[in-house]
Amino acid sequence: MPKILFISAHAPTNLYPQAGQKIALHNLEKYHSANNRNSIDTTVDIVVIANKEEINAATDLVKKYGDRLFTYSLSKSNKIISCLRYLSVPLKFSTRYQTTVAQTIKKLLKQNNYDIIHFEYSHAAVYLNLIKNHIDFQYTRIIISIHDIVFQSFLRKSEKQPILGIEVARLFKFEKNLYSHANELWVLSKKDCNILTSLFAIPEQKIIIKPPQLSxxxxxxxxxxxxxxxxxxxxxxxxxxxxxxxxxxxxxxxxxxxxxxxxxxxxxxxxxxxxxxxxxxxxxxxxxxxxxxxxxxxxxxxxxxxxxxxxxxxxxxxxxxxxxxxxxxxxxxxxxxxxxxxxxxxxxxxxxxxxxxxxxxxxxxx
Missing domain, CATH: 3.40.50.2000 (Glycogen Phosphorylase B;)
Structure with missing residues (x-):
């Protein structure tokens, strides 16, 4: 029975009016649909760190995965606290690092030997460093589903806000390290694939292009x-x-x-x-x-x-x-x-x- 730990930085749902959440749900459901065709049971534990309104909207997620779903609501105050507590981590990523989430992940890793650990959104992979100490890379595959390359987004913002240049440099180093430790990187377009290979020197064979499903x-x-x-x-x-x-x-x-x-x-x-x-x-x-x-x-x-x-x-x-x-x-x-x-x-x-x-x-x- 394949075991999967799915960690998402937003709520995978069709009921929240943004495209990324729908892509996340589609990726989550692929694990079940792929194995159901072969009559193989799949166990998926889901950890969601997202804004309260997203989690409240995701009744479809709760209905289908409620018994193996762990949700953690984010507020402005705990985002700020996380940024101040983890100063060495770029802001976009540190907002998603919560002590209670880390404790849940460690507990799940002690109780289960996962075949796949899937991070949905790059900033969900802020927990990768924690996880590395609790798994055997010979038996557990690490997948990061990249919706946006955060470095690229901040690089554009820095053109009008030069003060962001320091954060851009931190993001480049941080993202390159994350992506280098993954077995697979899922991207939405050939353009993102090219950025990973040219800027971050990621081998192309690690990258899988998965165009988004339209409404x-x-x-x-x-x-x-x-x-x-x-x-x-x-x-x-x-x-x-x-x-x-x-x-x-x-x-x-x-x-x-x-x-x-x-x-x-x-x-x-x-x-x-x-x-x-x-x-x-x-x-x-x-x-x-x-x-x-x-x-x-x-x-x-x-x-x-x-x-x-x-x-x-x-x-x-x-x-x-x-x-x-x-x-x-x-x-x-x-x-x-x-x-x-x-x-x-x-x-x-x-x-x-x-x-x-x-x-x-x-x-x-x-």
């Missing part, structure tokens, strides 16, 4: 000219993420206001959960802020053009893949198009003045 509703979208609202734009994103909020605001300030000067009929649909007060204040006749939508098919069928105006972040963008799969032409920044294969339907440009021309040309197309 089920995408395959039910039926676009036709009768449904499409001319001069309508869709920004599809979890609006409680800082980089998505920033993207929406910058797009409106630097592009959308200029589009309205050309033609007051342009509309922007900002579709996604938990929009901030800043985003809600932008709502008008031309800017529709929906908040959480259980079934967003109508917006994918209505919008003429998809936009991904991201200026921060790292890793493949599920929002971009989903709009392309639905058949929308998509305009994206280079960050918004990361990891996405070139196609005739994606227009990559980092100059919002150019976006005005691209959008007006697409809006006039028949």
């Amino acid at each position: 089920n509703f995408i395959y039910k979208v039926e676009r036709n000219t009768e449904k499409v609202e001319k001069k309508s734009l869709l920004f599809w994103a979890a609006m409680n993420r800082t980089e998505n909020e920033q993207a929406a605001i910058k797009f409106i300030q630097n592009c959308f206001v200029n589009l309205l000067k050309i033609d007051s009929n342009y509309k922007l649909y900002i579709v996604g959960s938990n929009p901030s007060a800043k985003i809600k204040k932008l709502a008008s006749e031309n800017i529709i802020v929906t908040g959480f939508i259980e079934n967003p098919i109508q917006f994918f069928e209505k919008a003429q053009i998809g936009i991904v105006p991201l200026l921060q972040g790292a890793g493949i963008k599920l929002k971009t893949l989903e709009m392309l799969q639905a058949g929308l032409p998509v305009i994206a920044t280079s960050i918004g198009a990361e990891g996405v294969e070139t196609s005739k339907n994606i227009f990559v440009n980092d100059n919002f003045d150019d976006w005005v021309n691209i959008i007006t040309n697409l809006a006039q197309a028949k």
Whole structure:
């Protein structure tokens, strides 16, 4: 009977409106589906360290794995305490290191001989150093599922915030050490694979590319000219993420206001959960802020053009893949198009003045 310890830095669930949590659940469920085809029982112990709202939302996770599920809610205060307590660990990683979690992991390792220890998200692997002292690497495989290369994300931020340069250097050293000790590294795109091999000198044979699974509703979208609202734009994103909020605001300030000067009929649909007060204040006749939508098919069928105006972040963008799969032409920044294969339907440009021309040309197309 294979035994797996699955440690995740966010709640694996389909019920929290962010892409990463859905990817995490998909990866978790693969362990069962792969072995069930061969009639092999699999034991999976799951440790989740996440924000309280994620854990509360993850009723699907509790229902399926409740008897072997260990959840630990994070608050701002215990994140700060962890950062101060573990000063040698980069901030992104130290926030996930909790003493109670470490105690649970040590207890599980004493009680079980695991075949696989799987870290979902890079910062979940902050416990790898602890685990190394309690396992035999000859019998236990270490897998890290990398959603974003944290070093890359902070490197971009440091361009505008030079003070982050010290943290960038710490992240490079820390991540390289983590990834070097894993047997397998799962990434979402060829681009991330290339970063691991070129920057961190990770052997390519250790890396497995696992493109993200798209939302089920995408395959039910039926676009036709009768449904499409001319001069309508869709920004599809979890609006409680800082980089998505920033993207929406910058797009409106630097592009959308200029589009309205050309033609007051342009509309922007900002579709996604938990929009901030800043985003809600932008709502008008031309800017529709929906908040959480259980079934967003109508917006994918209505919008003429998809936009991904991201200026921060790292890793493949599920929002971009989903709009392309639905058949929308998509305009994206280079960050918004990361990891996405070139196609005739994606227009990559980092100059919002150019976006005005691209959008007006697409809006006039028949």
